Amino acid sequence: MPVTDRSRLTFYLLLAPLLLWLVTLIILPHVGMFLVSLREKVGVREYETGFANYAVFFNEPLYWNTFARTAYMSIAATVLTLLIGFPIAYYIAKLTRGRTKTTLFLMCLIPFWVSELVRTFGWMILLRETGVFSNVLQWAGLADAPVEMLYNDAAIMVGLVYTSMLFMVVPLVTTLDSLDDSLIEAGYDLGASGFAILREIVIPHAMPGIVSGCIVVFMLSLGNYLTPILLGGKDSLWFTGLIYSQFITRFNWELGSAFGFLLLGLSSTIVFIGLKLSRQSLGRTMAQ
Amino acid sequence: MATVSLKGITKSFGKTEVIHGIDVDIRDGEFIVIVGPSGCGKSTLLRMVAGLETVTSGEVQIGGARVNDREPMDRDIAMVFQNYALYPHMSVYDNMAYGLKIAGTPKAEIAERVAEAATLLQLEDYLKRRPRELSGGQRQRVAMGRAIVRKPSVFLFDEPLSNLDAKLRVQMRLEIKQLQRRLGVTSLYVTHDQVEAMTLADRMIVMNAGRADQIGAPLEVYANPQTEFVAGFIGSPPMNFLPADMAHDAPPGAVKLGIRPEHLTLAQTGTAAKVIYTEALGAETLLHVDLANGTRATVRQDAIAPHPKEGETVHLAWDAGNRIFFDSEGQRC
Numbered sequence: 001m002p003v004t005d006r007s008r009l010t011f012y013l014l015l016a017p018l019l020l021w022l023v024t025l026i027i028l029p030h031v032g033m034f035l036v037s038l039r040e041k042v043g044v045r046e047y048e049t050g051f052a053n054y055a056v057f058f059n060e061p062l063y064w065n066t067f068a069r070t071a072y073m074s075i076a077a078t079v080l081t082l083l084i085g086f087p088i089a090y091y092i093a094k095l096t097r098g099r100t101k102t103t104l105f106l107m108c109l110i111p112f113w114v115s116e117l118v119r120t121f122g123w124m125i126l127l128r129e130t131g132v133f134s135n136v137l138q139w140a141g142l143a144d145a146p147v148e149m150l151y152n153d154a155a156i157m158v159g160l161v162y163t164s165m166l167f168m169v170v171p172l173v174t175t176l177d178s179l180d181d182s183l184i185e186a187g188y189d190l191g192a193s194g195f196a197i198l199r200e201i202v203i204p205h206a207m208p209g210i211v212s213g214c215i216v217v218f219m220l221s222l223g224n225y226l227t228p229i230l231l232g233g234k235d236s237l238w239f240t241g242l243i244y245s246q247f248i249t250r251f252n253w254e255l256g257s258a259f260g261f262l263l264l265g266l267s268s269t270i271v272f273i274g275l276k277l278s279r280q281s282l283g284r285t286m287a288q
Numbered sequence: 289m290a291t292v293s294l295k296g297i298t299k300s301f302g303k304t305e306v307i308h309g310i311d312v313d314i315r316d317g318e319f320i321v322i323v324g325p326s327g328c329g330k331s332t333l334l335r336m337v338a339g340l341e342t343v344t345s346g347e348v349q350i351g352g353a354r355v356n357d358r359e360p361m362d363r364d365i366a367m368v369f370q371n372y373a374l375y376p377h378m379s380v381y382d383n384m385a386y387g388l389k390i391a392g393t394p395k396a397e398i399a400e401r402v403a404e405a406a407t408l409l410q411l412e413d414y415l416k417r418r419p420r421e422l423s424g425g426q427r428q429r430v431a432m433g434r435a436i437v438r439k440p441s442v443f444l445f446d447e448p449l450s451n452l453d454a455k456l457r458v459q460m461r462l463e464i465k466q467l468q469r470r471l472g473v474t475s476l477y478v479t480h481d482q483v484e485a486m487t488l489a490d491r492m493i494v495m496n497a498g499r500a501d502q503i504g505a506p507l508e509v510y511a512n513p514q515t516e517f518v519a520g521f522i523g524s525p526p527m528n529f530l531p532a533d534m535a536h537d538a539p540p541g542a543v544k545l546g547i548r549p550e551h552l553t554l555a556q557t558g559t560a561a562k563v564i565y566t567e568a569l570g571a572e573t574l575l576h577v578d579l580a581n582g583t584r585a586t587v588r589q590d591a592i593a594p595h596p597k598e599g600e601t602v603h604l605a606w607d608a609g610n611r612i613f614f615d616s617e618g619q620r621c
């Protein structure tokens with residue numbers, strides 16, 4: 001049939017740029033990286049194929065401790081972002097209308113008007129020993145010496161949550177917006193308490209938004225480089241920092257590639273577990 | 289089962305008052321229909337009875353007790369929403385059982401009451417399905433089932449049939465009426481459809497811009513509308529309004545003469561009018577005519593009666609007993 005032939009051709013033509021992008025920018029580099037990660041350096045310009053680079057990772061506690069720490073800090077950042085973002089999203093979606101709604105939504109965007117670097121420096125100005133918070137505390141008499149609030153886990157957490165908030169709030173507002181008010185009212189009418197309505201009506205409805213928000217925030221945190229390094233300082237121990245130093249500082253591309261692959265595996269595994277636990281499918285989540 | 293009384297109810301959103309004082313005493317087991325055009329405040333009134341909207345002033349009583357400050361769940365009411373408000377992630381059974389589950393009813397009793405309601409509503413075969421796997425009419429029944437299982441004293445319906453197609457609406461209308469008769473539960477039912485109001489109501493409240501223009505039995509309201517608005521709103525096609533001076537015996541102050549289309553007859557002599565177009569509806573035929581003074585009027589005739597062609601001139605007559613007069617405020621006089 002000429003008609004379907006033509007529409008199929010159109011389909012492939014439209015698909016072509018997407019495929020090109022997938023292959024050249026995502027698949028090819030990863031295949032290359034994987035091959036590099038399997039090379040073992042046995043001498044100058046002499047290589048063998050094997051899993052030695054991966055073995056290095058498992059034999060060095062610093063590496064896998066950093067790896068685990070990055071994972072649970074990212075999970076913590078995701079949970080925190082969800083806990084803070086949910087009430088904000090609920091307020092925007094359900095308790096405001098018209099212009100107020102738009103204004104509040106735009107306010108969530110404000111952090112993104114400046115570059116990540118400037119944003120992070122902003123936090124440094126607030127949190128450092130000679131910074132704004134420290135001065136205010138001293139002025140108020142709550143502290144008698146300068147307080148250093150940078151270079152600890154809490155500072156990293158603040159930075160990660162702040163950077164990720166929008167990516168949590170947007171999908172949540174979208175799903176909560178689609179929750180008909182009458183479902184909530186019917187809950188009250190049927191005698192449910194506010195908490196029961198949240199647990200049995202609002203959260204199940206918002207689940208796809210929660211899951212997609214969490215996936216994005218988790219991946220962003222896991223792959224974040226600037227925020228942990230700048231706010232956490234030398235002891236930030238973030239896995240992306242290790243990858244960076246292998247590639248750039250030590251020119252050990254083989255180990256760096258292996259680390260990169262481990263990080264990819266880690267994020268895929270945790271996202272998979274998260275989807276299983278929340279009984280959501282990737283397809284349904286992404287359709288949101 | 290309970291009586292419901294509204295005493296001087298008003299409602300303001302911010303500075304705008306949308307309900308201007310409504311008084312009505314509803315008897316135990318009565319089916320009350322609140323009818324009026326869009327935006328007149330029907331839903332707002334119902335939601336104040338439900339406890340979903342606060343009452344600005346006045347008193348809502350259910351079973352003789354003031355309930356203004358009670359939560360919805362403490363009012364012993366059950367509401368059926370326009371879009372049904374079924375929970376998409378719960379099965380039909382769980383939807384119907386939800387209210388009982390929250391109230392802490394024992395499992396066995398829940399099962400019994402849901403089964404009973406399901407039989408009543410012919411939903412036995414659908415209990416395991418999700419709402420999205422049901423037709424509109426079935427969803428509507430589930431929404432009613434969810435209200436019935438709780439055995440409330442008062443049912444509240446907010447345009448429950450407006451999402452159904454015309455044929456189903458007629459069928460569900462009948463079912464709701466029979467169900468209410470059988471259960472004998474006091475019901476408040478909101479609709480903008482005057483046919484629905486006429487067929488369902490024991491008494492109806494005709495609302496106009498936040499006021500109850502008239503409260504009464506459907507046929508009483510039809511025969512004796514107290515305001516021009518009610519006269520024009522109830523009845524289809526609507527009542528004809530002619531200039532009052534067309535009658536020699538109009539009471540002082542009257543500006544309009546109201547007469548129903550079925551009370552206008554064609555005669556040999558009388559007011560002359562030109563037929564503009566005719567609508568043959570099968571059982572009846574509607575003649576749309578223009579009087580000499582430019583007023584448009586509708587005449588309802590039996591289909592078997594020989595009716596004039598478009599463009600012909602006819603003569604209209606009516607019985608003095610069927611006329612009603614309205615003053616310049618739209619009040620009966």
Ligand SMILES: Nc1ncnc2c1ncn2[C@@H]1O[C@H](COP(=O)(O)OP(=O)(O)OP(=O)(O)O)[C@@H](O)[C@H]1O
Nearest residue numbers: 301306324325326327328329330331332333479480
């Ligand atoms: N939450 C609200 N805030 C402000 N005004 C409102 C609110 N809810 C309703 N109104 C106003 O109150 C009036 C009555 O609304 P209501 O919903 O009761 O009308 P209705 O008779 O149910 O109409 P419809 O047949 O369209 O459902 C309307 O003018 C509406 O704009």
Ligand SMILES: [Mg+2]
Nearest residue numbers: 330331332446
């Ligand atoms: Mg309404």
